[in-house]
Amino acid sequence: MMKIRSCLTFSRRFQSTSSAQSRNHLTNDEIRAHRLRIFNNERQVQIERIRRVEKIEIDVQDPIQSTKLLMNKNLSTPLHCARHLSSVLVDRSCLALIDDQHIWDMNRPLERDCTLKFLHFMEENCEEQNRAYWRTCSFIIGYILETAFKSTYHVELCSFPPPQFQAGSFAYDAQLNLGDWKPTRDDLRCLSIQAYKLRDRDLRFERLDVTQSVAEEMFAYDRFKLAQIPHMLRLVTPTDTQPRLSVYRMGDCHVDITRGPLISSTKQIGRFEFSAVHPIDVPSYNETMHRVQALSIPAQLHLHYWTFDYLLERAKKKNNASVPTLGKAKTAEKLE
Amino acid sequence: MSNLSTRTLRVTVPHAIRSKLVVGGQDARHEKIKAVLGELFRQERIEGYIRPYDEARQYAERLIELAKKYGDRHVGTMQLMDYWLIDKDLIHKVFKVFVPRYANTIGPYTNSYRLPIEYGKFQQPFKQRQNIVLEMKDNPYPRIIPDPRNYSNILSNVLLNEARKEYQNEKKKT
DSSP, X not given: OHHHHHHHHHTHHHHTTSOOOOOTTOOHHHHHHHHHHHHHHHHHHHHHTOOSOOEEXXXXXXXXXXXXXXXXXXXXXXXXXXXXXXXXXXXXXXEEEETTTEEEETTSOOOSSEEEEEEOTTSSOOHHHHHHHHHHHXXXXXXXXXXXXXXXXXOEEEEOOOOOSTTSSEEEEEEOOXXXXXXXXXXXHHHHHHHHHHHHHTOBEEEEEEOHHHHHHHTTTOHHHHHHHHHHOBOSSTTOSSOBEEEEEETTTEEEEOOSOOOSBGGGEEEEEEEEEEEEEETTTXXXXXXXXXXXXXXXXXXXXXXXXHHHHHHTSOOOSOOOOOOSTTTOOOOO | OOSOOOSSOOSOOOOSOOOOOSSSHHHHHHHHHHHHHHHHHHHSEEEEEHHXXXXXXXXXXXXXXXXXXXXXXXXXXXXXXXXXOSSHHHHHHIIIIIHHHTTTOOSOSEEEEEOOOOTTOSSSTTOOOOEEEEEETTOSSOOSSOOOOOOTTSHXXXXXXXXXXXXXXXXXXX
């Protein structure tokens, strides 16, 4: 306990600039429950804003079958469209392509008449799907870090760098507050097993666009996230009055800020192995944090275990993707 | 006319004993082969029992070979065409469509693919017939065996390419 308290007082310098509430008395679980509660409330508010159910016409273009569907505006998601067509599309598609231009989450409601295509991991160009997959996996590392440790330890999540395949791994930067903890092989294995449990639970990823005030309430106990919020606000649609922040929730477990699309559900994770934990210096926050790295392949792709272990050896090296930085407002691009 | 031609047929000739195709002697056999040739040249992709189709394939190849080598002014070639092709407009098709199409290629001008043997489809439930698909090459229909797909952008291949580059860089340094 002493060890952890000294870490917090050391970093109190940074905390004074943001209005984070003190979290010494709260466990990670309670903070997570708080975030989820605010998310649920906001989601309820946004659903109740839909007064009338209007219909939109979706033209689904799939190489196997193309149909026109009549769906509900702001309520139906591409997943619902896929359910009308076939279970193959439901299981394997991770992203949707609207009007051949915009990448859309599978669980995000559709807003207007459009053409829809389903994207999966084995196409000719699957750059977007690969990036979305690794982004999702970084998101999952955040959840695992918050829930894997005993409640006497406080883990503060910071952010994750955009997915880069040259580095050979994806990562999450967090202030682990564990002192000089070096993970053993068994520790990493335990963390990986948490990810496999998530896969069995088949949790969906839902998106919510929130305003700054709601976001600050949601992340009231997360000082790093509070500092990032002003930099992540953007106007989502041209008709929007306020800049918003996109927040994703996994199942009913975890909420985090991330800009880009995430895949449809945790069922599509194949192998997921934590590879290493490296300390990094973050000058923007004046702290030394830990970068937790992992490697994962979607379930649709088959890879022999020897080849995966070879890639895992490579993933153990320190990932040199961008360190979390708080640039000037509107130009900071540290989170995807 | 092209100067690419061969003396030997470039199709596989089965080692099995050539059995009787139809009852009735050489005439009936020729009628059968003419029928198959007519269908093949007209429709460019046909399915049927392997024994007559395999033999007809050799005749089809030979006819196109001769057409390429000698052209349509040659008496002997025209007599053969006249005998083997019942519909005379197919003779025009051979010279006007197939010869220019295959002018720059040697080798088999037809492809044959084996189809799965389906039991119980015929009157005698235990009879198995090996059917094949005979098709002229470069025909306008979509391919029977699809084009090989490009998997170089899937995640596992992307990661392996990165690993390979790193390994080669390491090797270069040492």
